[in-house]
Structures are given as structure tokens and as C-alpha cells.
Amino acid sequence: MQIHEYLPNGVDIKTYLLERAIDRNESSLEPAFKSLGQALGSWVRHFHDEAAHHLDLVDVVAKNKEAQQVQQLVTYQFAVDRVKDYPEVLGDVTTILREVRKLAADELEGGSLQVIHGDLGPAK
Amino acid sequence: MFSQLAHLTCSILIPNATIQEGTETLVFVIDWETSQLGVSNIDTGQMIADLYRLWLCRGLETALWVLRGFCKGYGIVSEEHAFRTTIHAGVHLISRGTIDREMGTMDELEVVARAGRNILLNAYRKDRKWFEDGDLACLFDPVA
Numbered sequence: 001m002q003i004h005e006y007l008p009n010g011v012d013i014k015t016y017l018l019e020r021a022i023d024r025n026e027s028s029l030e031p032a033f034k035s036l037g038q039a040l041g042s043w044v045r046h047f048h049d050e051a052a053h054h055l056d057l058v059d060v061v062a063k064n065k066e067a068q069q070v071q072q073l074v075t076y077q078f079a080v081d082r083v084k085d086y087p088e089v090l091g092d093v094t095t096i097l098r099e100v101r102k103l104a105a106d107e108l109e110g111g112s113l114q115v116i117h118g119d120l121g122p123a124k
Numbered sequence: 125m126f127s128q129l130a131h132l133t134c135s136i137l138i139p140n141a142t143i144q145e146g147t148e149t150l151v152f153v154i155d156w157e158t159s160q161l162g163v164s165n166i167d168t169g170q171m172i173a174d175l176y177r178l179w180l181c182r183g184l185e186t187a188l189w190v191l192r193g194f195c196k197g198y199g200i201v202s203e204e205h206a207f208r209t210t211i212h213a214g215v216h217l218i219s220r221g222t223i224d225r226e227m228g229t230m231d232e233l234e235v236v237a238r239a240g241r242n243i244l245l246n247a248y249r250k251d252r253k254w255f256e257d258g259d260l261a262c263l264f265d266p267v268a
Contacts, residue, residue: 007152009141012134017178017187020140032143033186037175037193040136040151044171045198048164058161067160075166075212079219079240085230086237090218093241096248097218100211107163118158120167121174122136122190 013122044120051115061115068108071118076101165205168198169212173221173240176213176259180235181227188259195262206263207247210255214244 011020051057080097083090090097107113137152171194178187217240222233246254255264 005152007137007139007150009139010137010152011140013136013138013190014134014174014178016138016140017184017190018182029143029186030189032145033189034193034196035145036138036143036149036151037190037195038197039149039193040171040190041194041197041199043151043153043197044167044194048167061159062161064158064160067158068162070158071160071162071166075216075219077219079215082218082222082237085222086234089234089237089241093245096244097215100215100244100248103211112163113161114164116160116162116164116167117135117153117156118160118162118166119155119170120135120153121170122134122178122187 017122044117048114048116054115058115067118072101072104072108076104163208164201165208165212168209170216172209172260172263173213173216176239177217177221177224177227177236179259180239181233191260192262195265203252203264206255207250209263210243210247210260213260214240214242214247216240217243 051061076097080094080101083094083097135153135155137154138149143149172191175187175191175194178184179191217236221236221240222230224233227233227236243260252264255261
């Protein structure tokens with residue numbers, strides 16, 4: 001294990017939003033939270049754009065094909081599986097769920113792929 | 125900003141302190157073990173879906189503010205990119221948003237399944253007007 005950086009008193013953003021900010025839906029805080037989101041969005045865009053220029057990084061990440069398959073499974077296949085849990089809600093979009101599962105699988109063969117984080121979310 | 129920690133439940137860390145405009149806040153993006161070649165909409169769609177879910181399940185307006193800021197910060201790509209992001213967000217809400225028991229029972233999370241279904245359906249139909257009238261309008265705001 002290597003320690004690259006240390007964030008003192010760090011907390012994940014889901015916990016932060018749930019626990020710290022839950023009673024603070026005050027409009028006076030809106031600019032600060034928007035700024036946080038904007039900084040995140042800006043950084044992610046920069047990462048997406050910049051990573052493509054680092055061919056050594058692209059080569060390393062390209063080897064992580066297992067992660068591509070996990071992404072397909074836990075997002076696109078599991079969504080089709082959820083129809084049985086919520087048949088009244090999802091029944092009429094079953095065909096669309098299957099189509100977008102194929103779309104996502106076809107994209108992996110399409111060639112216009114880039115380095116992504118692959119699990120970028122404030123909640124799991 | 126690059127850092128890696130295992131077994132945490134979220135890929136974004138911030139200091140546990142009040143966020144204030146004008147004060148620098150250090151943000152860590154972690155959990156890079158699933159970094160892969162893919163479409164960028166996987167990242168943008170998941171981020172938007174997870175933030176939107178905090179609004180759906182707990183009514184956290186703060187999550188919507190972060191979401192809107194995220195859209196603005198990521199910026200314009202194209203209308204096609206926005207629709208692909210909403211497809212991923214809708215599917216992510218259905219597949220992974222409905223199994224987070226910390227946020228509710230299966231019955232309670234039906235609201236997430238329903239939101240995911242509506243987002244997916246209207247993204248599939250490329251109904252920009254539907255999005256412009258809803259909570260995810262920020263995705264289409266700057267698209268010409």
C-alpha cells in the first residue's frame with residue numbers, strides 16, 4: 001500500500017451532503033455548493049480531455065478490460081434485471097433497457113473510447 | 125487530486141468542514157481501480173444520477189446545487205452528448221440506485237426506479253423539452 005496524499009478530516013461527499021448539510025437547505029449556501037459542483041465538473045472535463053494526450057496512461061488503462069465488463073454488468077445488465085422487481089414501473093421500458101444495453105456494448109467495439117474514471121459517483 | 129483508498133463507499137472526498145465561497149476546498153477523487161476506456165457519459169451520467177438520487181430520497185437541495193454546478197463546470201459538449209449522459213443516468217438510477225438500502229427499502233426506492241425510467245424514456249426519445257422543464261435542465265441549458 002502506498003500513501004500518495006492525505007486529506008485530514010476527510011469525508012465522502014455523500015455523507016457530507018446527508019449528515020452535515022441535511023438541515024441546512026438555506027439558499028444562502030447555494031453559491032458555495034454550486035461552486036463545489038462546478039469545480040468538480042471542470043476537473044472531470046479537464047481529466048477527460050487531458051488523459052487522451054497521455055498515451056502511456058491510455059495504454060495502461062486499456063488493459064483494464066475487466067472493468068469495462070463490470071461496468072456493463074452492474075449498470076446495463078442489472079437494469080434489465082430490475083424489471084422483475086418493479087414490473088409496473090419498468091415493464092414498458094424493457095425493450096429500451098435491452099436496446100441501450102446493446103448500445104453500451106457496441107460502443108466498446110466502436111473505437112472512439114477515452115480514459116474515464118469508471119465509477120465516479122458520490123454514492124454507491 | 126489523484127489518490128487511492130480502498131473500501132470507501134464514495135469516490136469523492138472533501139474536508140468535513142463548512143464550504144465557504146472564497147476559501148479553497150481540497151477535493152480528492154479516489155478509487156481509480158475501475159478506470160477504463162469508455163465513453164465519458166459513464167462518468168457524467170453516474171455523477172448526475174447519484175446526486176439526483178440524494179434529492180429524490182432525502183430532498184437534499186444541496187445535492188441539486190452541486191449537480192447544477194457540475195453541469196456548468198463540465199460545460200458544453202453537444203446535444204447528443206447530453207442525451208447519452210441522460211441515458212446513462214437513467215439506467216444507473218434503475219440498476220444501482222434501487223439497491224442502496226441505506227437510502228430505503230425496495231418499496232421506498234420505487235421513486236428512484238420511476239425517475240430512472242422517466243429519464244431513460246425521454247433521453248431515448250431525445251425529448252429535449254421534457255428535460256428543459258425538469259430537474260435536469262442544467263444538462264441542456266448551454267447546448268445550442
